[in-house]
Amino acid sequence: MIKLPGLTGRIVVAGASMGGLRAAEQLRAAGWLGSITVVGEEPHLPYNRPPLSKEVLAGRAPFESLAFALRDSVADVEWRLGTRVTGADLDDRWVELERVDAEGTEGAGERLAFDGLVVATGMRPRRLRCPGPTVGRHTVRTLADAEGLRTELLRPGVRVVVVGAGFIGCEVAATAVALGAAEVTVVDPEPLPMLRPLGEVTARELLRRHRERGVRFALGTGVTAFTGDERVTGVLLGDGTELPADVVVESVGSVANTEWLAGNVLDLSDGVLTDEQLRVGGLPHVVAVGDVARFPNPRYDNVPRRVEHWCIPGDTAKHAARTLVSHLVGETAGPAPFAPLPTFWSDQHDFRLQSFGAPVLGTGDVRVLDGDTSGDVVMGYHRDGRLVGVVALGGRAAAGAAVRYRAELLRQPALTAS
Amino acid sequence: MKVVVDMNKCQDHGQCVFAAPDVFSFDDAGRLAYVSEPDEALRAEVEEAADVCPLQAIRIEA
Numbered sequence: 001m002i003k004l005p006g007l008t009g010r011i012v013v014a015g016a017s018m019g020g021l022r023a024a025e026q027l028r029a030a031g032w033l034g035s036i037t038v039v040g041e042e043p044h045l046p047y048n049r050p051p052l053s054k055e056v057l058a059g060r061a062p063f064e065s066l067a068f069a070l071r072d073s074v075a076d077v078e079w080r081l082g083t084r085v086t087g088a089d090l091d092d093r094w095v096e097l098e099r100v101d102a103e104g105t106e107g108a109g110e111r112l113a114f115d116g117l118v119v120a121t122g123m124r125p126r127r128l129r130c131p132g133p134t135v136g137r138h139t140v141r142t143l144a145d146a147e148g149l150r151t152e153l154l155r156p157g158v159r160v161v162v163v164g165a166g167f168i169g170c171e172v173a174a175t176a177v178a179l180g181a182a183e184v185t186v187v188d189p190e191p192l193p194m195l196r197p198l199g200e201v202t203a204r205e206l207l208r209r210h211r212e213r214g215v216r217f218a219l220g221t222g223v224t225a226f227t228g229d230e231r232v233t234g235v236l237l238g239d240g241t242e243l244p245a246d247v248v249v250e251s252v253g254s255v256a257n258t259e260w261l262a263g264n265v266l267d268l269s270d271g272v273l274t275d276e277q278l279r280v281g282g283l284p285h286v287v288a289v290g291d292v293a294r295f296p297n298p299r300y301d302n303v304p305r306r307v308e309h310w311c312i313p314g315d316t317a318k319h320a321a322r323t324l325v326s327h328l329v330g331e332t333a334g335p336a337p338f339a340p341l342p343t344f345w346s347d348q349h350d351f352r353l354q355s356f357g358a359p360v361l362g363t364g365d366v367r368v369l370d371g372d373t374s375g376d377v378v379m380g381y382h383r384d385g386r387l388v389g390v391v392a393l394g395g396r397a398a399a400g401a402a403v404r405y406r407a408e409l410l411r412q413p414a415l416t417a418s
Numbered sequence: 419m420k421v422v423v424d425m426n427k428c429q430d431h432g433q434c435v436f437a438a439p440d441v442f443s444f445d446d447a448g449r450l451a452y453v454s455e456p457d458e459a460l461r462a463e464v465e466e467a468a469d470v471c472p473l474q475a476i477r478i479e480a
Contacts, residue, residue: 025469314470
């Protein structure tokens, strides 16, 4: 009997955010004609998260404006929303599901068989484990998070402490100032905001711009406890000071949602390790996409890393779908290794930070390529004398200038080849 | 194929220009310009452009 490849069978996509959606679309684009089931814990169809720390907090973006448009090609995809994946056996090819609703959970232990699996369960915010009350402490990852935080930020005279001076923390601080919060203070053990990804020169300039626009900073110290009885009234710092706080935002990194993969002999030490084709555990029928995937990038040093940029779900989905479908339909040649040019942006106050390449690999040698540091500027990040990343800071002119260097980054041979 | 960009949403990220340079470009003032009825042969790159728009401001109608 001739088996028509790709016509039958089921691919399960675990995770219904942007990575899950893009995976479903790209499975169809790669020729998969069998069924696709996407399982997601949130009650919503996939939506765009970057506005959560900005436009949604500021009240300028209703949910309808965040929902991704669904292509015709995914019209027959089965969406199992409000459903969590709790376990999997990758050899026997099933996942275990549990319904999640307001009252708790039900229907635990339902098994769903698959022929191929896409791991797209993403990340959740890391929480601070300090003594003190939990009421009044927020994270920003989901729509519900952002809506809950917005309500609190609108209280008159509100004093806000943001723990963590990374991109999300700095975006939230900027939005809180714009909403009219009485005090906004960002706390971080590092001496400068966004220091690790951007290096000292850029971080110092970002600190200056934030301060100029009304954000306060408590740097070089961490949080040791929260004060207050029922709800937070203050934040106790390692240097002994106490910051009064009506609202606390925790933006201290994230944790991979991979517990459900335990017991499958995988490297889950930081997300899920994949090869350069985004295959998981050497299995041809399991791939990972989005920020949960820890993949090597032969464009750089081949060290597997998770990448929490907005573009990554789309980039990984396109590649992983080809990998998976070519295996399931019996093609021998998969796609060429995955080697994306990373790119990210961050909107803070009235300026944008636009990055191309991997500035994090070149923070030891940062040069001004264009403009001047206090205005519209393009910074070049170098490793062993060669350009590995550019960061534009400022308005449209800066971003436009950075685009010229993007082409140069694309032309560079792989670091691993030099 | 008909392409519509919601210019109220567009924030000039330029990802569409990288994905579909035959359809999207920046004018001399740095504002997005685009071909509103591109050739059907460009569908794949226009879909890619719509996918990678950070503001999801690009719609493909028919």
